[in-house]
Amino acid sequence: MALATSSSPWGVRNARWVLFFYLTGWALLYVGERLVGGVGKGRWVVSGLAVVLLLAAWLAWKLAWWFSRDEHRRIQRTIFFLSLGGFAALVLYVISSDLVLGPAAPAKPGEAGVSGRQILQVAWLLLLALSSGPLLFAQWSAFGATRSQSPDARRVFSSAWSGGIVTTLLCTLFFVNALANRLDVNTDLSYFKTTSPSASTRSLVEGLTEDTAALLFFPPANDVLTEVEGYFGSLARSSSRLQVKVIDRAMAPEEVSTYRVSRDGTVVLARGEQRQTIEFGVELDSAKTKLRKLDSEVQTALLKLERKQSTVYWVTGHGERSAERVEGDARDRMSLLKGVLSNNNLLVKPLGAVQGLSSAVPDDAALVMMLGPTTALFPGEAEAIERYLERGGRLLLTLDPAAKAQPEALLSRLGLRFRPTLLASDQGFLVASQTQADRRNIVTDQFSAHAATNMISRYSRELPVAMPESGSLEKIGESKKRVDFICRSLPVVWADADGDLSPGPDEKRQMFQLAAALSAPVEGEAAPPPEKTPPAAAPPKREMRAVVLANSAAFGDTFLPFYGNRFFMADVLRWLVGEGEVAGPPANEEDVRVQHTRGQEIFWFYGTVFAVPVIILGVGFATRFGRGRNRRAAS
Amino acid sequence: MKTIWLIARRELLATLRSPLGFVVAAMVLALDGLLFNLLALGGGEKYSSEVLAQFFYTLSGTTMVASVFISMRLLAEEHQTGSFPLLLTAPVKDGHIIVGKFLGAFLFLALLTLITLYMPLLVMVHGKVSWGHVFAGYLGLLLLGAAALAIGTFGSTVARSQIVAAFISGALVVALLLFWLLGRAADKPLDDVFSFLALHNMHFRPFMAGKIHLRDIVYYLSVTVFFLSAATRMLESRRWR
Numbered sequence: 064m065a066l067a068t069s070s071s072p073w074g075v076r077n078a079r080w081v082l083f084f085y086l087t088g089w090a091l092l093y094v095g096e097r098l099v100g101g102v103g104k105g106r107w108v109v110s111g112l113a114v115v116l117l118l119a120a121w122l123a124w125k126l127a128w129w130f131s132r133d134e135h136r137r138i139q140r141t142i143f144f145l146s147l148g149g150f151a152a153l154v155l156y157v158i159s160s161d162l163v164l165g166p167a168a169p170a171k172p173g174e175a176g177v178s179g180r181q182i183l184q185v186a187w188l189l190l191l192a193l194s195s196g197p198l199l200f201a202q203w204s205a206f207g208a209t210r211s212q213s214p215d216a217r218r219v220f221s222s223a224w225s226g227g228i229v230t231t232l233l234c235t236l237f238f239v240n241a242l243a244n245r246l247d248v249n250t251d252l253s254y255f256k257t258t259s260p261s262a263s264t265r266s267l268v269e270g271l272t273e274d275t276a277a278l279l280f281f282p283p284a285n286d287v288l289t290e291v292e293g294y295f296g297s298l299a300r301s302s303s304r305l306q307v308k309v310i311d312r313a314m315a316p317e318e319v320s321t322y323r324v325s326r327d328g329t330v331v332l333a334r335g336e337q338r339q340t341i342e343f344g345v346e347l348d349s350a351k352t353k354l355r356k357l358d359s360e361v362q363t364a365l366l367k368l369e370r371k372q373s374t375v376y377w378v379t380g381h382g383e384r385s386a387e388r389v390e391g392d393a394r395d396r397m398s399l400l401k402g403v404l405s406n407n408n409l410l411v412k413p414l415g416a417v418q419g420l421s422s423a424v425p426d427d428a429a430l431v432m433m434l435g436p437t438t439a440l441f442p443g444e445a446e447a448i449e450r451y452l453e454r455g456g457r458l459l460l461t462l463d464p465a466a467k468a469q470p471e472a473l474l475s476r477l478g479l480r481f482r483p484t485l486l487a488s489d490q491g492f493l494v495a496s497q498t499q500a501d502r503r504n505i506v507t508d509q510f511s512a513h514a515a516t517n518m519i520s521r522y523s524r525e526l527p528v529a530m531p532e533s534g535s536l537e538k539i540g541e542s543k544k545r546v547d548f549i550c551r552s553l554p555v556v557w558a559d560a561d562g563d564l565s566p567g568p569d570e571k572r573q574m575f576q577l578a579a580a581l582s583a584p585v586e587g588e589a590a591p592p593p594e595k596t597p598p599a600a601a602p603p604k605r606e607m608r609a610v611v612l613a614n615s616a617a618f619g620d621t622f623l624p625f626y627g628n629r630f631f632m633a634d635v636l637r638w639l640v641g642e643g644e645v646a647g648p649p650a651n652e653e654d655v656r657v658q659h660t661r662g663q664e665i666f667w668f669y670g671t672v673f674a675v676p677v678i679i680l681g682v683g684f685a686t687r688f689g690r691g692r693n694r695r696a697a698s
Numbered sequence: 699m700k701t702i703w704l705i706a707r708r709e710l711l712a713t714l715r716s717p718l719g720f721v722v723a724a725m726v727l728a729l730d731g732l733l734f735n736l737l738a739l740g741g742g743e744k745y746s747s748e749v750l751a752q753f754f755y756t757l758s759g760t761t762m763v764a765s766v767f768i769s770m771r772l773l774a775e776e777h778q779t780g781s782f783p784l785l786l787t788a789p790v791k792d793g794h795i796i797v798g799k800f801l802g803a804f805l806f807l808a809l810l811t812l813i814t815l816y817m818p819l820l821v822m823v824h825g826k827v828s829w830g831h832v833f834a835g836y837l838g839l840l841l842l843g844a845a846a847l848a849i850g851t852f853g854s855t856v857a858r859s860q861i862v863a864a865f866i867s868g869a870l871v872v873a874l875l876l877f878w879l880l881g882r883a884a885d886k887p888l889d890d891v892f893s894f895l896a897l898h899n900m901h902f903r904p905f906m907a908g909k910i911h912l913r914d915i916v917y918y919l920s921v922t923v924f925f926l927s928a929a930t931r932m933l934e935s936r937r938w939r
């Protein structure tokens with residue numbers, strides 16, 4: 064085979080093969096060095112073959128340059144010189160490899176800086192990339208040029224130039240990306256916000272009866288301190304009784320010892336000898352969870368400092384709902400309710416037959432709660448509760464329509480009857496399981512003006528309350544107690560007697576009573592003022608009070624996170640325990656579940672899937688036809 | 699700059715006036731709405747941030763698909779209508795043509811993406827939405843859209859037919875998307891390189907969660923710049939091919 068003809072030597076006619084050798088050579092070198100590697104024979108065979116192929120390619124390009132003439136010669140010379148970059152890269156690779164420099168020592172922990180080997184490793188890669196790009200582009204252009212009888216070398220130069228630009232850009236972008244990756248500059252805009260002081264916490268601070276200090280034990284210039292200091296600074300403006308002081312733990316050993324602070328990132332609320340401690344830590348990422356409910360934490364701490372602890376009795380032993388998971392009871396737990404009570408410095412204790420409920424309710428009871436009993440009360444228990452109420456006791460009774468037995472005796476003493484037929488609605492209900500059963504999750508915004516619905520009655524339009532799996536209440540006979548129905552269902556609700564979740568001919572849509580507030584003066588006490596006044600006027604102390612709910616799930620863990628339900632619960636507890644004893648809901652920046660009613664779901668679906676696209680189409684067609692008409696009119 | 703803006707404006711108006719523009723917009727919005735209801739909101743109760751993250755996830759898919767369809771006509775249409783020689787003989791630099799056309803398409807895509815803002819607003823009505831999270835999500839969508847559009851612009855430069863352009867662009871986008879799988883399969887150091895090169899997995903997920911990393915911004919801008927540069931070289935290559 065002749066190496067050269069007049070204008071088309073072997074290297075030119077078989078340029079594709081030469082390029083194939085070149086690329087295969089580099090690929091084999093990668094396989095030999097990276098995948099096979101080590102000191103075995105395999106590496107030498109594969110890498111050796113790679114070097115042979117690369118040298119063969121260079122030789123072919125060199126010969127093609129030597130034996131070609133005229134414009135072909137200029138083209139082949141360009142290609143050969145471009146390929147020299149690859150040759151230099153190969154030499155640099157060999158120098159940087161273990162063949163010359165020996166095996167790389169493992170990096171020592173904490174060692175920084177760049178070694179000469181690393182510089183060489185980057186340099187050979189860079190050189191290979193910067194030479195291969197123009198080479199490939201030039202060769203691509205040369206394929207066409209060599210077929211021509213009068214090739215134009217300028218095309219190949221232009222092509223190589225383009226290749227050079229693309230490769231240089233690629234290398235630059237790689238370096239910029241590597242740098243950005245190494246810098247790791249980032250910002251977290253996900254749901255995070257330190258709470259601001261809520262109205263209820265501000266109100267607590269305004270009502271402080273003694274000087275209280277908020278001591279922030281943080282190192283200087285700390286991110287968590289910035290968040291916490293902003294909150295307390297805002298809170299301190301509510302009352303001069305609250306003083307805020309930032310203390311660097313390292314500089315104030317005396318205060319550290321006095322307040323027993325063991326770590327940075329601690330907030331101590333101190334009042335006289337009393338202390339309440341909240342720990343945040345100094346790392347913002349780990350403190351975020353606590354910062355989101357900072358207001359709730361501070362409110363709890365302030366309540367513990369400010370108020371004497373009262374006791375709430377949680378009646379047990381009749382299948383009541385519990386704060387903990389109970390085996391065999393699939394009903395919603397009430398841990399959130401218990402949490403609210405604890406946060407408000409109310410001590411929750413069980414009260415059942417073991418604790419002597421059959422004989423009497425303890426004297427220290429600020430409130431008795433009976434949440435969803437499923438079996439009848441034991442003999443004497445209803446009487447004990449009634450005696451407790453008669454001496455000015457407070458009772459929260461929530462009923463479960465699915466219960467086998469209801470506390471009928473207690474209800475009749477209160478002057479109420481419970482109808483356990485489940486209420487349902489096909490309009491105002493919450494979607495939870497995406498089934499027909501959701502119709503039982505009725506919602507309402509119907510609250511009467513009463514001290515037990517002080518806030519929710521004002522905001523119910525914006526904060527509807529979920530009343531899932533609810534029965535209804537009725538007043539029976541004449542009672543000495545004042546009975547106010549404080550919450551009703553929407554008028555679209557029916558009592559679903561046949562359980563088919565559809566309104567039958569005998570299932571009339573109407574309003575049902577969902578909650579009742581009962582009150583009566585203690586014998587010998589003056590009658591209370593009418594309840595339809597706001598609670599600004601303090602309620603009389605010696606008065607029995609009870610709230611009866613026709614469902615229990617409204618205060619359960621699933622539905623209590625609803626703003627409406629939280630406000631309703633806070634209102635009820637405040638009325639029962641006392642205005643000053645239960646603070647309003649704290650500000651909370653924790654994420655909430657997306658809740659919507661069936662009607663809203665339908666609106667969302669049709670709005671997003673059909674309405675907006677149709678509007679876009681309509682605007683598009685209107686614009687198009689309008690323009691066409693204008694054009695026709697103009698012509 | 700003036701030339702680029704002129705081309706971009708012409709391109710944007712042409713898209714907005716053509717039936718393709720608003721039909722694609724309506725279809726993409728309908729698809730976004732459907733996916734929002736089925737995937738983001740569906741499947742039981744979710745926290746607002748979860749809904750939002752899922753919304754951005756689904757929107758990233760439709761944005762990439764829309765980018766391919768919007769960009770397929772940029773240069774390939776000029777070939778099909780026979781106006782390509784006119785374009786090339788105009789006293790405009792190749793780079794200006796590419797950037798101008800890309801910018802026009804990007805403005806349309808940005809408009810299309812920002813119209814979907816009513817969906818996070820709906821989440822806000824019945825949940826809690828951080829505006830920072832929304833901003834991060836849309837920033838990610840715009841960057842991802844720009845990168846996909848740049849790939850599409852390159853595809854449109856390579857092919858003479860719009861269908862082939864869409865096919866090439868789609869193949870490139872899918873290849874870049876699947877790099878994360880290669881990253882899982884490859885050994886060091888290539889696994890890191892492949893994972894980093896993946897168009898979606900490593901770089902878009904932080905945006906979905908409301909986190910902005912300089913690394914991800916630089917990556918998307920790099921992909922955009924590289925493919926626009928490659929498209930410019932491709933246009934120039936008619937001189938030396």
